[in-house]
Amino acid sequence: MSSIIHLRDLHYTYPDGREALRGLSLDVQRHESVALLGPNGAGKSTVLLHLNGLLQGRGEIEVCGLPVRKGNFHVLRQKVGLAFQNPEDQLFMPTVLEDVAFGPMNAGLEQGEVLERCHRALESVGLVGFEERPTHGLSLGEKKRVALATVLVMDCEVLALDEPTSGLDPRGKGEIFTLLQSLPVTRLIATHHLDLAAALCDRCVILDEGRVVAHGESSLVLEDHALLRKHGLLPP
Numbered sequence: 008m009s010s011i012i013h014l015r016d017l018h019y020t021y022p023d024g025r026e027a028l029r030g031l032s033l034d035v036q037r038h039e040s041v042a043l044l045g046p047n048g049a050g051k052s053t054v055l056l057h058l059n060g061l062l063q064g065r066g067e068i069e070v071c072g073l074p075v076r077k078g079n080f081h082v083l084r085q086k087v088g089l090a091f092q093n094p095e096d097q098l099f100m101p102t103v104l105e106d107v108a109f110g111p112m113n114a115g116l117e118q119g120e121v122l123e124r125c126h127r128a129l130e131s132v133g134l135v136g137f138e139e140r141p142t143h144g145l146s147l148g149e150k151k152r153v154a155l156a157t158v159l160v161m162d163c164e165v166l167a168l169d170e171p172t173s174g175l176d177p178r179g180k181g182e183i184f185t186l187l188q189s190l191p192v193t194r195l196i197a198t199h200h201l202d203l204a205a206a207l208c209d210r211c212v213i214l215d216e217g218r219v220v221a222h223g224e225s226s227l228v229l230e231d232h233a234l235l236r237k238h239g240l241l242p243p
């Protein structure tokens with residue numbers, strides 16, 4: 008079976024010279040749910056930003072069978088839903104509904120379909136009734152949920168989620184777990200929440216200093232406390 012996400016020897020250096028990815032290789036199979044773990048600065052967000060071409064490093068990178076390069080960006084952005092770590096980077100319209108509707112409107116869907124999808128997406132993140140609220144006036148956890156709704160509304164094949172549960176209260180976190188568990192799509196989730204990895208992910212990949220340093224079945228990786236401690240995922 009060919010991978011739906013295929014990264015081979017990926018290198019990326021930010022314009023200020025910081026080398027964030029140093030030969031990273033990773034494969035994710037269709038419908039797999041994979042946790043991307045690693046300490047602050049390991050390169051998790053940088054990897055996710057490569058999946059639909061927002062960042063372009065050096066190396067082999069294919070998603071949904073397409074090389075991630077300029078001519079494919081339009082198609083890839085319909086197939087790969089990327090939820091940023093910071094919801095402020097995702098939300099830019101005056102109201103919640105306008106933010107959630109932006110993607111499907113842009114994709115040319117007709118208004119009835121757009122509204123129906125928006126309702127479904129807002130319902131799934133527990134924000135029905137928030138449609139007319141100004142996005143900038145929401146709490147961090149509410150913004151995180153709206154940002155997730157802007158991704159879910161696109162019905163993508165691949166979800167790349169950067170810290171989807173950070174800033175959520177325990178109930179909200181539980182609701183997002185249940186929601187993500189129920190989605191029949193491929194998921195690559197950067198997180199510091201090991202309980203999320205245990206509950207939602209078949210496999211864990213640990214990054215450190217821009218490379219994959221360990222990977223394996225979640226149950227095995229998560230019980231290797233020495234490994235987790237070594238890479239800052241458990242307190243010393």
Ligand SMILES: Nc1ncnc2c1ncn2[C@@H]1O[C@H](COP(=O)(O)OP(=O)(O)OP(=O)(O)O)[C@@H](O)[C@H]1O
Pocket residue numbers: 021022023025026027045046047048049050051052053054092
């Ligand atoms: N815009 C940027 N300009 C320069 N360096 C950056 C930029 N964004 C990230 N970096 C650097 O690249 C490296 C990887 O950062 P990245 O944000 O991918 O880490 P991360 O694993 O997502 O960390 P965190 O757990 O804190 O979210 C870090 O050394 C970081 O300082």
Ligand SMILES: [Mg+2]
Pocket residue numbers: 051052053092169197
């Ligand atoms: Mg990050």
